[in-house]
Amino acid sequence: xxxxxxxxxxxRPQGEAAVANFKxxxxxxxxxxxxxVLVRHHFLSLDPYMRGRMNDAKSYAVPQPLGQVxxxxxxxxxxxxxxxxxxxxxxxxxxxxxxxxxxxxxxxxGMLRKVDTAHIPLSAxxxxxxxxxxxxxxxxxKICEPKAGETVVVSAASGAVGSVVGQLAKARGARAVGIAxxxxxxxxxxxxxxxxxxxxxxxxxxxxxxxAALKDATPDGVDCLFENVGGIGLDAVxxxxxxxxxxxxxxxxxxxxxxxxxxSQPQLLLQSRLKLQGFIVSEHMEHWxxxxxxxxxxxxTGKLKFRESVAQGIESAPEAFIGLLKGxxxxxxxxxxx
Ligand SMILES: NC(=O)c1ccc[n+]([C@@H]2O[C@H](COP(=O)([O-])OP(=O)(O)OC[C@H]3O[C@@H](n4cnc5c(N)ncnc54)[C@H](OP(=O)(O)O)[C@@H]3O)[C@@H](O)[C@H]2O)c1
Numbered sequence: 306x307x308x309x310x311x312x313x314x315x316x317r318p319q320g321e322a323a324v325a326n327f328k329x330x331x332x333x334x335x336x337x338x339x340x341x342v343l344v345r346h347h348f349l350s351l352d353p354y355m356r357g358r359m360n361d362a363k364s365y366a367v368p369q370p371l372g373q374v375x376x377x378x379x380x381x382x383x384x385x386x387x388x389x390x391x392x393x394x395x396x397x398x399x400x401x402x403x404x405x406x407x408x409x410x411x412x413x414x415g416m417l418r419k420v421d422t423a424h425i426p427l428s429a430x431x432x433x434x435x436x437x438x439x440x441x442x443x444x445x446x447k448i449c450e451p452k453a454g455e456t457v458v459v460s461a462a463s464g465a466v467g468s469v470v471g472q473l474a475k476a477r478g479a480r481a482v483g484i485a486x487x488x489x490x491x492x493x494x495x496x497x498x499x500x501x502x503x504x505x506x507x508x509x510x511x512x513x514x515x516x517a518a519l520k521d522a523t524p525d526g527v528d529c530l531f532e533n534v535g536g537i538g539l540d541a542v543x544x545x546x547x548x549x550x551x552x553x554x555x556x557x558x559x560x561x562x563x564x565x566x567x568x569s570q571p572q573l574l575l576q577s578r579l580k581l582q583g584f585i586v587s588e589h590m591e592h593w594x595x596x597x598x599x600x601x602x603x604x605x606t607g608k609l610k611f612r613e614s615v616a617q618g619i620e621s622a623p624e625a626f627i628g629l630l631k632g633x634x635x636x637x638x639x640x641x642x643x
Contacts, residue, residue, distance in 0.1 A: 306334040306343070310619045311374045312403035318359055321562045322630060326359060327375070327623040334406050342411040343385040346401050349619070349640040350378035350431035351626045352465075356561040365585050375403035375622075378436060380420070380427045381642075388412060396422050398430045403622050405642050424605035432465050432637035433611040434600045440586040441469035441531075442596035444553030447589070448582050449529035453478030456523050458542050461533035462503060463490040463612070465637040466555060469600070470531045471500045472609055479529070482522045484538050486632045493635075498610055506538055512569075515541045526550075535559045535566035543573045554583040561630060612636030 308331060315328035337343055355377065358369040369376060379401035383391050388411035391397070399417040401407035409417050420430050432438065451457050457474040461467045462483025471481035471494065483494040483503040491503035502522035509515040519541050526547040532539055535557030546552075560566035574581060603609035614634040616625035622640045629638045 306336060307345075307406060308332070309334045309404055309406045311405075312619060312622050313373060314359060314369045314371055314375055316371065317361055318562075322356055322359055322627060324623040324627060329620060332404075335408055337385060337387045337408060340388050340410055340412045341386075342383050342388050342391045342397075342409050342417060344379070344381045344397055344399065344401055344407050344409055344417070345384045345643065346379040346381040346405055346407065347641070347643045348380050348428045348431055348615075349401075349403055349622060349642060350435070351616075351622065351629050351634075351638040351640060352377070352436070353556060353558050353561060353629065355626065356630055365588075376400060377402050378431050379407065380430050386411070391417070391419070395419050396427055398435065403619065403640075405619055425601055428613060428615075428637075428639055429604055429611065431639060432613065433469055433609055434597060434604050436586060437465035437637065438469050438600040439593055439596040440555060441466045441473060442600060443586055443589050443592055444531055444555050444584060445470050445473050445529070446596075447592065448553035448580075448584060449531060449551045451477055451479040451529050454480075455528035456480040456482060456525055457529040457531065458482045458484065458519075458523065458527050458545075459531040459533065460484040460538050460542075461556075461558065462494045462500065463498075463635060464533070465611075467531070467533055468494070468498055468611060468636065469609065472498055472603075474529075475499055475501075476603075476608070480523075480525075482519075482527075484519075484534070484542075490635060493612065497612075512537050512540060516544060519545055529553070531555060533558060539566075540569050543568065543570060543579075546573065546577045546579055548577050550577060550579050552579060552581040554581055558630070614638050616640045618642070 311330045361368045383395040459470040462485045474481040481500040491505045494503040527545045530552045533556045536559040
C-alpha cells in the first residue's frame with residue numbers, strides 16, 4: 306500500500322490562523338477490508354469554513370480534532386477496491402481530507418459519489434458543480450428569489466460562491482453587482498463573468514466612499530444581498546436595500562480570524578422591512594440534486610464560467626489556506642495532488 310502524506314491540525318490558532326498550526330505527517334495507507342475503496346486524491350478543496358473548525362468553539366460544525374488529518378472535500382480516482390459498487394479508474398468525489406490518499410467505506414451512503422468527467426472537469430466538482438455552487442444556488446433561489454429586473458449584490462464576487470451567484474442572477478434576468486478586492490478581480494467579474502458592475506472595495510477604504518460607489522452601481526437600489534464577507538460592505542449595501550429586500554447571509558469571512566464584524570445600523574432591517582436569513586448548505590441536502598443538475602448542465606455547456614487558484618502538492622495546503630483567508634486566491638482555491 307502507498308505512502309500517504311497528510312496535513313494534521315497540530316495546534317489551535319490564537320487570533321489569526323498560521324502555517325505553524327499545521328503539521329506534515331508521513332503515514333502508511335492501511336490494507337483494505339471488505340467494502341473499502343482506496344482513493345488517490347487529484348484535488349483537495351480549501352474552503353473558508355475550515356477556519357471555523359480550527360477553533361474549539363461552539364458552532365454548527367464540530368471542531369477539527371488536534372493530531373488528525375484536516376477534514377476537507379476531495380476529488381480523485383479509485384485505485385484499489387474491495388467494494389463491488391466501485392471499479393479501479395472510477396472518478397469520485399468525497400471528503401477525503403488534507404492527504405494524498407484515503408480509504409473509504411464505499412457502502413456508507415454519501416461517503417463517495419461517482420462523477421462523470423466527460424463534459425465537466427474533475428476539479429469543478431469541488432467548485433461550481435460542488436458545495437460552493439450549491440451554496441450559491443440555495444441562497445439565491447431559496448432565500449433571495451430574485452425576479453427579472455431586480456438588483457442582486459454579492460460580496461467576494463470573484464470567488465467560488467460569489468462567481469456562481471452573479472451568473473445565476475444574470476441568467477434569471479436580474480442586474481448583478483459584485484463587490485471584490487482589487488481591479489483585476491473586478492475586471493474579471495464584469496468582463497468574463499458578465500456582471501453588470503463591480504465595486505473594488507479596496508479602492509474605497511471608508512464607508513462614505515464605498516457607499517457612493519455602490520449608489521452609482523445600483524441606481525434602482527438593491528433587492529437581494531448575497532453576503533459572504535460582513536463589515537463595511539454589508540453596512541453599505543444595507544443602506545441601499547429596497548423595501549422588502551432579502552439578504553442571504555452565507556458567510557462573514559472578514560470576521561473568521563477573530564475581528565469583530567458589527568452591523569452599524571441594524572434599524573435598517575426594520576425600516577426597510579428586510580428578510581435576513583443565515584443558512585448552512587449541508588442542512589439542505591434535499592435541494593442538492595436539483596442544484597447539481599442545473600449547475601452541471603450550465604458548466605458542461607459553457608454557460609457557467611469559473612476560475613481556479615491551484616496550489617501544487619499537499620505540502621502547499623497550509624500556506625494556500627492562509628492565503629485564502631486574506632483574499633490571495635482568485636477563484637476557487639484548490640490543491641493539486643497528482
Ligand atoms: N453558509 C454556507 O453553507 C457556506 C458554504 C460555502 C461557503 N460559505 C461562505 O461563503 C463565503 C465565500 O466562500 P468561497 O468558498 O466562495 O471563498 P472565495 O470567495 O473563493 O474566497 C474567499 C474570498 O473572500 C474574500 N475575503 C477574504 N478575507 C476577507 C476579508 N478579511 N475581508 C473581505 N474579504 C475577504 C476574498 O475575496 P476579495 O479579494 O474579493 O476580498 C477571498 O478571495 C465565505 O464566507 C464562506 O464561509 C458559506
